[in-house]
Amino acid sequence: VKVFYDPNMAATGTTFDTTRKAEQIAKSLADQPIDDVDVAVIHPSILALTENLIAQVHDLAYVRAVVTGRPDWLAASSGLAWDDGIYRMAVAHCAAVVAAVADAVESGLTGGALSSGLHHARSDHGKGYCTFSGLAIAAWWVRLNHPDIRVGILDVDAHFGGGTRQIIEHMVDVHQVDVSTNRYDRYEHRDALLAPVSGYLPVVDAAITTVLSHHPDIVICNMGVDPFDDGVTPEVLAERDRLVAHRFDTVEVPAVFTLAGGYCSDRLDMDGLVGLHRATIAAFANP
């Protein structure tokens, strides 16, 4: 699989896992490659295209605030302190998703993006360390360029993707199913499921079935490893990743994965965090 990455993903002075870990994972993939995984650079034309898509999906006043830093309350609404690298950083994360989705649509193959900080962003402000919604932006690219293609979104990050939900609400043929272990950013929807840690995998399995019931031609999987913080073990997370990759592979629906949440803590150092995300990448590379 191709895994899209751009050094600008870390282009901010703000030290935070969401913006730093992509760099660490890219470095890890160079030092210790995973079979059938190639780190792909994002073409400048995709970065330019993504800026355009951001301006269509997000309110102009918000985009302008992220570019200029003013007003500060809006520029820093994601929770990340504003600096002049934030916009480039957020564009790079979204562009990786757009590049991976475009590649998957064109090749019919599974792929990925070392992106995070996406699913809480609203059209008119940031939230939960998410600046722009790469998931909704990539779905919007499909809507504009391939109106015959149906998009499924499976969000298994620990937190709910209330931002994606808000933005895709007005898009046709884009269906999201959300499995969370944490109530943050919860919203009312029949496909927004709070899973118990003890019975996590059956809920994920049922969610995949629901995604497939909408007959998607491509799925975007937001594969946060932060259910770890709610008590899901690394073994169960790895099993989840294999389940997701395998089920979409079995029915030949190309899947694009994003890293999403995953945080260092006193129980998880950066190497441990990189290891959890590497398990996701390995699962999609060898489904």
Ligand SMILES: [Zn+2]
């Ligand atoms: Zn999360």
